[in-house]
Amino acid sequence: MSAPRPDRRSGWVIGRVAGAPVVLAPSWLLAAVVLTLVFTPSVRTWTGTGGGVLPYLVALVFVVLLFASVLVHELAHGLVAKARGQQPREFVLTLWGGHTTFGGAAPTPATSALVAVVGPVANLLLAGGFLLLADHVAPDGSVLRAMAWAGAVANGFVGLFNLVPGLPLDGGRILEAAVWAGTGDRHRGSVVAGWTGRVVAVGVVLLVLVRPYVTGGTPDLVTVAWAALIGAFLWSGASGAVRAGRTGRVVDAMTITTVGRPAVAVGVRSSLAQARATAAAAHAAEVVVIAPDGRPAAYVDADAAARVPADLAGSTDVLAVATPLPMGTVVDGSLTGDALLAALSRASANGPVMAAVVDGRVVALVRTADVVAALRR
Structure with missing residues (x-):
């Protein structure tokens, strides 16, 4: 996801791309630990391994690859933005994945839409690469094949989910650009995409809660907690977009x-x-x-x-x-x-x-x- 933000957050700078620092936020460490613990049981199932350290190491490698995919997503935003004259300020990996910040807003609807869409496209290309690795390179039943399949599924999900048309997702930025291009009003685009994002946030929570009942089960506590966190994150970002759109109109008319x-x-x-x-x-x-x-x-x-x-x-x-x-x-x-x-x-x-x-x-x-x-x- 991408957005203009004024200040660099605290964290560890691990490199620079397109003139902007790549930052690991402190919350990334928490995400790495939690996701490693969450994925370890799945690794045991995929690989048939029992206890010991190996499943944890494999899960950690998968988490690192997952965040590397997120970084590719964010770098795609920044590199295309710079090519279109919009300077990235930083690339940040956080608890929620990552975001790219810029020194200012996109100058045109076309630039905004193009910068937004390349992130999910990068993930979908990675998903295809992992799929080819799983089908044609990795041996059957191997750890490499299991991780390649997991990488394909994760990148495919991230790419497709980010194309959902609601802010703060990249699809919401595309919708915002479309409304902006059609009406000539950037801020109307922000409000429309923000409200759509609120619908998406509610829909994610309802989908997680209702789907188990439809299939004859009940949602487990961990799933409900994750759905609530993701829904709250999406709602917060969408609401921020609505407020920003309304404030932008006031600023434009300010004398x-x-x-x-x-x-x-x-x-x-x-x-x-x-x-x-x-x-x-x-x-x-x-x-x-x-x-x-x-x-x-x-x-x-x-x-x-x-x-x-x-x-x-x-x-x-x-x-x-x-x-x-x-x-x-x-x-x-x-x-x-x-x-x-x-x-x-x-x-x-x-x-x-x-x-x-x-x-x-x-x-x-x-x-x-x-x-x-x-x-x-």
Whole structure:
């Protein structure tokens, strides 16, 4: 599975491909141990071996091969993405298999779909290779033949399951790209594929729980636990896609008008009365105090200003009721969408209130809380 993510997770870097690190997450060790223990009884059945260390070693080798197949899947995503101009940031093997992260989203629906589909295709090709090994190379009844068959089945399942059309699976990314191409709206694609992913998550759990009853049995506790974990993982990823799609629409429509409060500028020597009159004339909600060098230096604290009686406003210096604006809390008010959000994010690191300027003129005051509220809406 693939997704743009901002930060590299902790883990061990075991190499670099396409300019990106290959990372083993700590959770991979847990997965390797658990899967080795889970597969060991099957290895005994396949090979006819009894106790001892050999079945565990064979199971461990199979688990390593399985994760190697997952890595091939992820490398396919990254290599094709780089060929299409989308730089991979890291390849990570985790408890849930793996994922590829990128520095940004795919630029076109075609790139998104192509990057998504090559992962499952790589697994299906591996499944074919393992099948040929089992049928034409490995001796009958050998450990190699059993492992080759297991590799073919595992890769075939991973390839086909990832093509199911629901995020966070690769098939969901393909569906997202199709909706994006058909409507011109990337975010609608995310919402549609996210909702489909939720249906898939519920369907996986129901299939595991209901199928044993249909065949006259009952689901065992381990199977139910795995189904619940996988269903929860899929539901979480699908829900994240729905939220991301809705938030993306808000970001695309974001302007200083939608997140800021209209503001006017006054000089540092102005009185509170002058500031009030200037704001009233411009129908502005905020007042920004400009330093002698032309930099927005402070903003009037509405609560502090409200406590000043009207008859004292003329003799009250505006700085007496103002809060300083730290350096770096000025943004370009002509920006929109992702560019505006990125500028606000950088400026908010210096202070929670920012002045927006267009052509050297203060047009608005933006509070981080208002931006967060807009994104949530």
